[in-house]
Amino acid sequence: MVGDSTRVRHWSRKKRVAVTAVVIAAWLLILLVGGRMFSQLNDLGTNDRVQFLPSSSESTQVNEVQDKFRQQGFIYAVAVFTFDEPLGERDPALIERAVRRIDPIEGVFTFNATPLIVAEDRVAAEMVIPLDSAGELDESVAALRAELGGAVSQASGVYVTGPAGFAADIIDAFSGIDGMLLLVALGAVFLILVVVYRSPLLPVLVLATSLAALCGSVIIVSGLARSGAILLAGQTQGILLILVVGATTNYALLYISRYVEELRRRESKWEATWAALKRSWQPILASGLTVIVALMVLLVSQLDSNRTLGPIASIGIVFALLASFTLLPALLLWAGRAAFWPRKVAAFSGADVTRADVLTGDGLWARLARLVAKRHRTVWIVTTLALVVMALGLTQLKADGSPSSEYVMGESQAREGLHVLAEHYPAGAGTPAIVLVDTERMLATTEAILAVPGVDSARITTLAGPAPITAAGVQTFAPGVGIPPAPLVIDDQVLLEVTLDDAADTLAAEKTVRELRSALDDVGDDILVGGQTAIDVDANAAAIVDRSLIVPLVLLCILGLLVLLLRSVVAPLLVVGSVALSYAAALGVSAIVFNVVFGFGGADPTVPLFAFVFLIALGVDYNIFLMTRAREESVIHGAREGVLRSLVFTGGVITSAGIVLAATFAALGVLPLLFMAQIAFIVAFGVLLDTFVVRTLLVPALAYDLGRRTWWPSALSRSESPAPSPEAVRPRERVSA
Secondary structure (H helix, E strand, O other): OOOOHHHHHHOOOHHHHHHHHHHHHHHHHHHHHHHHOOOOOOHEEEOOOOHHHOOOHHHHHHHHOOOOOOOOOOEEEEEEEOOOOOOOOOOHHHHHHHHHOOOOOOOOOOHHHOEEEEEOOOOOEEEEEEEEOOOOOHHHHHHHHHHHHHHHOOOEEEEHHHHHHHHHHHHHHHOOOOHHHHHHHHHHHHHHHHHOOOOOOOHHHHHHHHHHHHHHHHHHHHHHHHHHHOOOEHHHHHHHHHHHHHHHHHHHHHHHHHHHHHHHHHHHHHHHHHHHHHOOOOOOHHHHHHHHHHHHHHHHHHOOHHHHHHHHHHHHHHHHHHHHHHHHHHHHHHHHHHOOOOOOOOOOOOOOOOOOOOOOOOOHHHHHHHHHHHHHHHHHHHHHHHHHHHHHHHOOOOOOOOOOHHEOOOOHHHHHHHHHHHHHHOOOOOOOEEEEEEEEHHHHHHHHHHHOOOOEEEEEEOOOOEEEOOOHHHHOOOOOOOOOOOOOOEEOOEEEEEEEEOOOHHHHHHHHHHHHHHHHHHHHHOOEEEEEEHHHHHHHHHHHHHHHHHHHHHHHHHHHHHHHHHHOOOHHHHHHHHHHHHHHHHHHHHHHHHHHHHHOOOOOHHHHHHHHHHHHHHHHHHHHHHHHHHHHHHHHHHHHHHHHHHHHHHHHHHHHHHHHHHHHHHHHHHHOOOOHHHHHHHHHHHHHHHHHHHHHHHHHHHHHHHHHHHHOOHHHHHOOOOOOOOOOOOOOOOOOO
């Protein structure tokens, strides 16, 4: 519906009604189809970190080969049992048989479990049980947990942990991500919109537009995921939902503010619609393109979880733009002035609301504009220093990885089981590091492994199962009894399992794996080290590289877009610099809050990256709204008065949009996932900081101080820019943006 041709403006009433009805009907169809597919989106996601690693990483290569040594297509659970009294000599065999005889559980293969391993204190025991990785893992683990409790009745505690246990806990945490998160986000947005507009109908129209945009994006994303064109991470679903709802609402607020202005000028709601689109499409489109460009830079990421987020979230923004340019204007055209009931939005004959002087009013934004005009240098210096002080908290940021056991917040049986294992076994038992080496260097490799600090022991995969190995060779199962089992050799390679002293998900274990790789490089640079800890090491390393590459690329791309949009070099530098400082301040404060208030053990390296992409792209949105209006006003009133008038006209809508966006991202905190909670806090706090400090004080004060130089090198920078007169005449009617 974007356009303003004379022919379109003079369509007959019948044609206008028909076009409006077609637009609404088309989006209603998208709502119905997308709504049905929405509930299925969660089934298409995956939370297996190894699937997102680069194919060149050691962990990926080991993961591809180790299936040959084990049952292919299986993920392993570690069943841990604790007892009040030490086990007798016959108890282990009885327990092992009881576990193998439990009723068949779909996707669980207890008959292929390893032998029961009793702890030295004999009050704990463990078994490794294979599960079908292609099945319903959460249901299989839940059934296994229930069955094991009845099978081993003498146990005082039964836990299912290991890779399968943690994967099931994560799946449970993500279950309900669709319904609960959407309800919380929409509920928060609805309440804010009711307060902002004091109207029962307008918030419904805005939320209907957001839902339609979300359903449209779900249709495309689901199709791509089903075809295998994209790999859908579980966390991406939540981000897509929040981003689409927040962005669509932001664009809707900007359009509505322009629509209200035009309704005050014109009796015809049709002409008001086209005039509002003409005045709002450019900043809305520029804002959407800014977010899309920032997201698409993620395509250079080494991690598939980051790389796929780019196109998936961009699809959401495209639908947010489409809905804002078509469905929302159609709904408002259908509702007319009744959409604002009980407010009255009447046309004032001959009123020119954009040229009316609003700087001498008694409203909040007029008072702020006068403060900026009077104390502009003090304002931008004080706000800059405040943001710099906040940014000092970056020195406390711990974003080099967090224990995977802390990924799920709240109750986690897998985490409890891991702690029990650490009490009775070497902490790394149950989740060993994996080493692949050729048979010729097997003993030399074993010697190098056992010499690494932090390594407890090593085992080799044999035809009879895992067997202890030393630098002298494979040991017998019982000293002096039987013949040593033959190693399982595939493609002239053997598989070694290395038990670490520290739990597999700790930073200490990651350090041991790095030292292990370094030691084995001396034996042969083609010896590969994988396993769960190595996956974390490789994922964190790739995320840190991504962060160093993507951050400057995003800044450069956004800067280039702003130069084209604002036809200036200085204004884009001012905008990007202020938003980058705001991001640093938000991250600094968040680091202190995470460490002191919440006591988090650390953050995933992707947390600052995701927060950066969202805060920079979305923070620039508000400055685009501000500066495009400032340019428009500067052409008429001069650069200094133009930025003040822009502050007054856009203050209400941008503040409302910022609060809405902060609320939608804060909704991510309802999910019991550390990554989501950290993203929710950083982005919500950063958006509020940008809304109330950067866009309200810092940018206007700097632009006012620079005057017409803000628009250099365009012609606007060479026009006279008189200071606004404090004796300016009050407007006949003030317009609230």
